[in-house]
Amino acid sequence: MNRRHFITASTLIAARSLLAASGAEKSRQGICTFSCHQRWKLTKPVDAADFYRYARELGAEGVQTPLRDGEPKTIRDLVEKTGGYYEGELRLPKTESDLTAFEAEVRQTREAGASVARAVFTNGRRYEAFSTLESFRVFHEHSKRVLALIEPVLKKHGLKLAIENHKDHTTEELVGMMKAISSEWIGVLVDTGNNLALLEEPHAAVEALAPFAFSVHLKDMAVQANDDGFLLSEVPLGTGMLDLPRMIASLRKANPALVINLEMATRDPLRIPCLTDGFFATFPERKASHLDAAMQFVQANPPKQPPPSVSGKGTAQVLAEEEMNNRQGLGWMRKNRT
Secondary structure, rough: HHHHHHHHHHHHHHHHHHHHOOOOOOEEEEEEEHHHHHHHHHOOOHHHHHHHHHHHHOOOOOOOOOOOOOOOHHHHHHHHHOOOEEEEOOOOOOOOHHHHHHHHHHHHHHOOOOOOOOOOHHHHHHHHOOOOHHHHHHHHHHHHHHHHHHHHHHHOOOOOEEEEEOOOOOOHHHHHHHHHHHOOEEEEEEOOHHHHHHHOHHHHEEEEEEEEHEEEEEEEEEEEEEEEOEEEEEEEEOOOOHHHHHHHHHHHHHHOOOOEOOOOOOOEEEEEEOOOOOHHHHOOHHHHOOOHHHHHHHHOOOOOOOOOOOOOOHHHHHHHHHHHHHHHHHHHHHHHOO
């Protein structure tokens, strides 16, 4: 970090701390696309405008979702009319030849009124997408090149990009990438539960990522041991084992202007096969450094109630349960607003 970045960061942190102490700002609270993924998957295709209207009916102030062609003005008008907010969602370019298309998405996202957009390096989970340490290293180096490639585009259009901790990079790796790029236009979308899948203590992970946070996916989690590791589930806010007030406080201390988006995925529990050798192929040292503590954490935090599941249920029931979970989550957020 050079002197200019240090001065900027120090000034920004001081300003944010004063705002947090004075209570001058409160986070906007809404919902992201994946909270309603069953609705998107099981019913007719949902565009951003329809999703925004539905989210407002649920009690959200705004949404984080991708755009379709021709939607920017519709979304901007809806947000201005209703006093809500819109955060974007972008696909990262794979090569320099994809940069023109990426810039077009950035431009549309800004035209829709967003100042922040979410992105992921990969939709795959580390332990499923990469079978060797070398294959992960190639992906990691490519991810760093992509950040360098897109930073001038984001700066040109004034859009902040929040890269999600998406079960791909460890907290240490992601923090290292943020420090290396050292840009006011690139930060982190902090998902409060994802790094459990990489055997990290969730509160420590959130606190380490908080200084780089541009946006949040708020979720509560449940864990349960099984034969090859443990099951990991999103559960209604306040019913899991995360200390959400602690997490929110650390995030807002770092950035009082954060938008907090509910991500309550109504689905079957995810298998985290950390008792298999293949799980550690891309970070072999983690077996000795993290496995025992992670399994002790799982054993010490049994589910308070049966986690959500969708197997064997009809479409109507799944959609009803998803909506119920989202209404509950947004209600918890309003009640515990900070």
